[in-house]
Amino acid sequence: MDRKEGLNMEDVLGNSSFSDYISSSFPLQSVFDFSFEGEMMPLGFMELLGVQDSNPSLFDMAQQAPSVTQPLNNPCSTKIESPAGVLNQPATPNSPSISSASSEDVDDETVKVDDQEKDQQKTKKQLKPKKTNQKRQREARFAFMTKSEVDHLEDGYRWRKYGQKAVKNSSFPRSYYRCTTISCNVKKRVERSFSDPSIVITTYEGQHTHPSPIMPRSSLAAGAQLSLDISAAGAGASGFGTAVQRTPSKYKQPPLNFGQNGSSLNPSFVHERRFLQLRSVFT
DNA sequence: CGCCTTTGACCAGCGC
DNA sequence: GCGCTGGTCAAAGGCG
Numbered sequence: 176m177d178r179k180e181g182l183n184m185e186d187v188l189g190n191s192s193f194s195d196y197i198s199s200s201f202p203l204q205s206v207f208d209f210s211f212e213g214e215m216m217p218l219g220f221m222e223l224l225g226v227q228d229s230n231p232s233l234f235d236m237a238q239q240a241p242s243v244t245q246p247l248n249n250p251c252s253t254k255i256e257s258p259a260g261v262l263n264q265p266a267t268p269n270s271p272s273i274s275s276a277s278s279e280d281v282d283d284e285t286v287k288v289d290d291q292e293k294d295q296q297k298t299k300k301q302l303k304p305k306k307t308n309q310k311r312q313r314e315a316r317f318a319f320m321t322k323s324e325v326d327h328l329e330d331g332y333r334w335r336k337y338g339q340k341a342v343k344n345s346s347f348p349r350s351y352y353r354c355t356t357i358s359c360n361v362k363k364r365v366e367r368s369f370s371d372p373s374i375v376i377t378t379y380e381g382q383h384t385h386p387s388p389i390m391p392r393s394s395l396a397a398g399a400q401l402s403l404d405i406s407a408a409g410a411g412a413s414g415f416g417t418a419v420q421r422t423p424s425k426y427k428q429p430p431l432n433f434g435q436n437g438s439s440l441n442p443s444f445v446h447e448r449r450f451l452q453l454r455s456v457f458t
Numbered sequence: 459c460g461c462c463t464t465t466g467a468c469c470a471g472c473g474c
Numbered sequence: 475g476c477g478c479t480g481g482t483c484a485a486a487g488g489c490g
């Protein structure tokens with residue numbers, strides 16, 4: 176896979192040196208906020224997901240939470256990362272510069288020029304003329320960690336699972352999801368931290384080209400509740416995502432004491448909030 | 459019947 | 475070149 180990524184989560188989390196890794200690999204603030212090269216990103220997490228305009232903008236709410244930009248000492252349990260430098264230029268649905276943001280090879284170079292990226296993309300296409308014109312073309316990625324007992328965090332979009340793989344150095348499989356909306360090729364990977372099974376690592380790839388399909392309904396309420404959580408907890412990112420266990424009978428997950436609701440967002444979310452511990456996973 | 463998950467197979471990239 | 479690993483495909487089956 177993209178080994179040049181060099182940021183394998185198992186490697187990061189599996190050796191209890193995540194803090195070392197973070198401190199040595201990233202500016203600490205990049206773990207939590209969307210700052211980029213010393214500037215605050217104009218886009219937030221929800222916008223990265225394509226949640227924008229018409230939506231109640233959890234991101235806006237999050238932005239209002241003063242601690243959103245708080246770095247490491249923020250005791251929230253959800254960490255937002257930019258493991259592959261994907262925050263360099265998160266593609267937005269309205270942005271024409273998606274292609275220039277698709278590179279994730281930060282191990283090769285921290286800063287890339289557009290020309291270089293274009294050349295790289297050309298090279299990739301040339302190297303793989305077979306069957307994979309779309310394949311292996313990575314969108315901007317970003318990952319975040321959520322302390323949750325359920326793997327799938329409801330984010331207002333509908334996802335279809337298209338694969339699951341056992342991950343090296345981890346006893347937990349990694350699940351691959353794709354946005355079910357036509358023409359939206361956003362993907363996400365969900366895996367559980369090997370070192371701390373209570374932590375779910377979700378990696379998003381790409382950008383939604385549509386508003387959240389379920390936002391008008393339950394997610395709206397969930398979003399409102401999220402905002403409450405965000406401001407109440409004073410942890411901007413901690414409220415993101417609603418832990419929801421869909422179709423529990425089909426998921427091979429251990430029995431849980433919470434989050435059993437298969438359709439409603441809020442109950443499990445409330446439960447998740449309670450399980451959010453005010454401690455850092457870096458410790 | 460439609461949507462979804464499951465799961466084995468296949469493909470591509472990388473290190474040795 | 476080979477093996478390992480991650481990522482994707484697609485058929486099969488389940489569920490509402």
